[in-house]
Amino acid sequence: FSPQHNSATQTFRSTRSTRLLSTRNNDYSLFETVRRKEAQLEQFRMQHKDPQDELQMLLGYFDAEPDFGSATKLASALRRPGRLSVGVDIKRRSPTSSLRVDFNDAGGVADSFIDSGIDFVVANADYESYGGDTTDIEQAVASVHKSSPDTPVIFKDIIIDPLQLALAKQLKFDAALVMACVVGKDLTDLLDTGTLINLPIIVECHTPEEVALAVEGGAGTILLNRVDRFGGNEFHATQPFAIRDELPPGNVVTTLVTGKVFDTLESNLFLQEGFDGVLIGEGLVGNPSASSLIKELHDLKLDDEGEINRGNVF
Numbered sequence: 001f002s003p004q005h006n007s008a009t010q011t012f013r014s015t016r017s018t019r020l021l022s023t024r025n026n027d028y029s030l031f032e033t034v035r036r037k038e039a040q041l042e043q044f045r046m047q048h049k050d051p052q053d054e055l056q057m058l059l060g061y062f063d064a065e066p067d068f069g070s071a072t073k074l075a076s077a078l079r080r081p082g083r084l085s086v087g088v089d090i091k092r093r094s095p096t097s098s099l100r101v102d103f104n105d106a107g108g109v110a111d112s113f114i115d116s117g118i119d120f121v122v123a124n125a126d127y128e129s130y131g132g133d134t135t136d137i138e139q140a141v142a143s144v145h146k147s148s149p150d151t152p153v154i155f156k157d158i159i160i161d162p163l164q165l166a167l168a169k170q171l172k173f174d175a176a177l178v179m180a181c182v183v184g185k186d187l188t189d190l191l192d193t194g195t196l197i198n199l200p201i202i203v204e205c206h207t208p209e210e211v212a213l214a215v216e217g218g219a220g221t222i223l224l225n226r227v228d229r230f231g232g233n234e235f236h237a238t239q240p241f242a243i244r245d246e247l248p249p250g251n252v253v254t255t256l257v258t259g260k261v262f263d264t265l266e267s268n269l270f271l272q273e274g275f276d277g278v279l280i281g282e283g284l285v286g287n288p289s290a291s292s293l294i295k296e297l298h299d300l301k302l303d304d305e306g307e308i309n310r311g312n313v314f
């Protein structure tokens with residue numbers, strides 16, 4: 001497999017989005033990030049090693065009366081008949097871009113996106129990567145549950161251990177994001193843990209191989225990232241189209257696109273090609289015209305391609 005890289009797309013940006021200028025963070029390395037997470041987890045595992053610890057209990061005992069509330073909530077928020085769902089990734093910074101925004105209250109930020117009609121919210125637990133922390137994620141969950149109980153809140157961290165999924169469940173998240181390129185074959189175990197504790201897992205993928213692995217493990221939702229976290233953070237604008245062959249027939253897997261999504265032209269193409277939604281970080285957080293962008297994305301209609309095709313968008 002060779003990524004469909006087109007250097008012209010590197011400079012692609014919508015004139016509509018606000019560019020947040022700052023120094024570029026070029027020293028991001030996924031490997032280092034995972035190592036750091038491993039080190040943090042050593043301590044976390046120690047804190048939760050008692051067999052009667054709440055997280056251990058969650059993982060160890062099958063719930064006889066499972067609550068499918070989160071799964072239903074997630075599915076209906078991500079799949080909007082005839083239109084794209086739009087999610088916001090609430091982060092202060094990004095390992096792969098110049099994004100730097102300041103906010104004290106992630107709950108307030110989440111609420112303002114709820115007011116703008118956002119379909120789902122992603123809250124970041126990894127401070128070093130995205131500038132989010134546990135206060136942020138607790139605030140985000142609490143305020144979204146209060147102001148918009150039907151909007152799912154998704155836990156984003158560098159997830160490598162089932163204990164982190166138990167934490168997401170305990171904090172009342174509706175789903176968790178697991179990166180296929182970080183966990184590799186362990187993905188199946190993490191998906192099984194999700195099933196056991198009734199926490200839907202969204203699998204982030206970049207390549208068709210990762211998508212195949214996710215599908216094999218029974219993933220219900222796939223987030224296709226156009227930025228290749230593993231491959232030096234290279235941007236592959238048309239990568240989402242390269243993966244659709246790996247999906248099982250019957251449209252049973254929910255599919256989302258992320259990674260430098262800024263505008264409606266590209267997003268319309270994703271909609272027409274069968275994707276269910278987009279997840280946007282930099283294009284929304286700190287963008288003063290965020291709510292009009294959300295509205296424009298919501299106004300895109302399936303079967304209304306206009307003049308667009310892959311050839312003139314990319």
Ligand SMILES: O=P(O)(O)OC[C@@H](O)[C@@H](O)c1c[nH]c2ccccc12
Nearest residue numbers: 089258259260261279280281282283
């Ligand atoms: O800010 P953007 O380009 O719209 O991207 C959002 C999201 O894709 C990004 O924050 C993200 C999703 N998964 C990740 C894993 C690692 C680093 C970053 C990410």
